[in-house]
Amino acid sequence: MDCSICSSLPVILRPPRNTICVSCYDGAKCVINLINKLQNDRKPTNNNVSPVSPIGSSCKTLTNASKWIIDLKNREDELEDKINFLAQFTAAFRHQIHTDIQLNPGSPASPSISAHRALLATRSEIFKNILDSDGCKAAPTNSTITLPELSHEELESLMEFLYSGDLGEEKVKKHVYSLALAGDKYEIPYLQKFCERYMLKWLNCESALDVLEVAEVCSCRALKESALDFIVRNMEEIVFSSGFEAFALKNPHLSVQITRASLMDARKNRPNSSS
Ligand SMILES: [Zn+2]
Incomplete structure (x- = not known):
């Protein structure tokens, strides 16, 4: 041709x-x-200042394709500048500049972490309430918040995420469940979404039961359905894995749901599985 x-x-x-x-x-x-x-x-979310001018109402030819790509590239550069600008707050955390609150992890032997009240209050409604209620009683400089369910390392990762909106993959791998639970407890939807994305990405026979458990605690329906579906499709490997017994003892209601989902799946597939 x-x-x-x-x-x-x-x-x-x-x-x-x-x-x-x-x-x-x-x-x-x-x-x-x-x-x-x-x-x-892009149209519905156009309330923010995006300097990119939309090209005509509907694109029918490739004439504007390169302009679109240049626009997108420009937007990416602008966003990167913006991220770098916002990252200066992360530096204030890292170098402990004007911190005004101490965060204690669960273990009393672990050292506390200094942070900024204003940042905590903007990231989490729960922290905001804690700080509001404590503001009138305690002097801001010596107030502390204890997060009993988190280890020092987990708390550090949580703070890193709250300041920068991101976390290295290695840390996510290590703390994704505790961070997801913290996202739920302290009402940080962006963190929940972030963890959910990773849990889905890494869903496998080893992680499926943990993911199901976390999804149940956080009332995350979509994640729960994905985990349940994965478990049903890999029933044999998961049910005979070493972790299943402990999981079943700890989560009898989820075990019931797995059994039911598995039976429903078998029933659904039986008449059609003639091939
Ligand atoms: Zn060709």
Whole structure:
């Protein structure tokens, strides 16, 4: 096929044709659809200051594709500047500049962590309430909050996330369950969403029971359904794993739900599984 876009023949040797191969045609269609989708998705959230001007109402040709890509690239650069600007608060935490509250982990032997009341209050409604109620009684400089369920390391990771909105993958791997529970307890939806994404990404036979347990405690329906579905699909491996017995003793109601889901699944698949 002599495609006028991707043919390796030099232009001067090629007869002037208007043919286009299937790959180029599909690719062009995909780009146009993507641009239209992005354009439509962006409209409702347009209340913030986005200097990118939308290109026309609906994109029908590829004329604007490169402009769109440049716009997106510019937006990415701006967001990066913004993130760097906001990250200065993280530095204030790291270098302990003007901290005004102490956070204690569960174990009294572990050292406390200094933080900023204003940041805690903006990140979590629960912290805000604690600080509001304690503000009139205690002098701000020596007040403390104890997070009894967290170890020192977990508390450190929680603070790092609250300041920077992110956490290294290694730390997430290590503390994702305790952070998800903290996100639920202290009402930090962004942290919950963050942990949920990782739990889904790493869902496997080893983690499925833990994820199910956390999803149940945090009342996270979508995550619970995914974990339950995964367990049902890998029933044999999970039920005979070493952790299942302890899980079943600790979570009898979830064990019942696993059994029921598994039976429902078997019933659903039996009549159709003639293939
Ligand atoms: Zn082509």
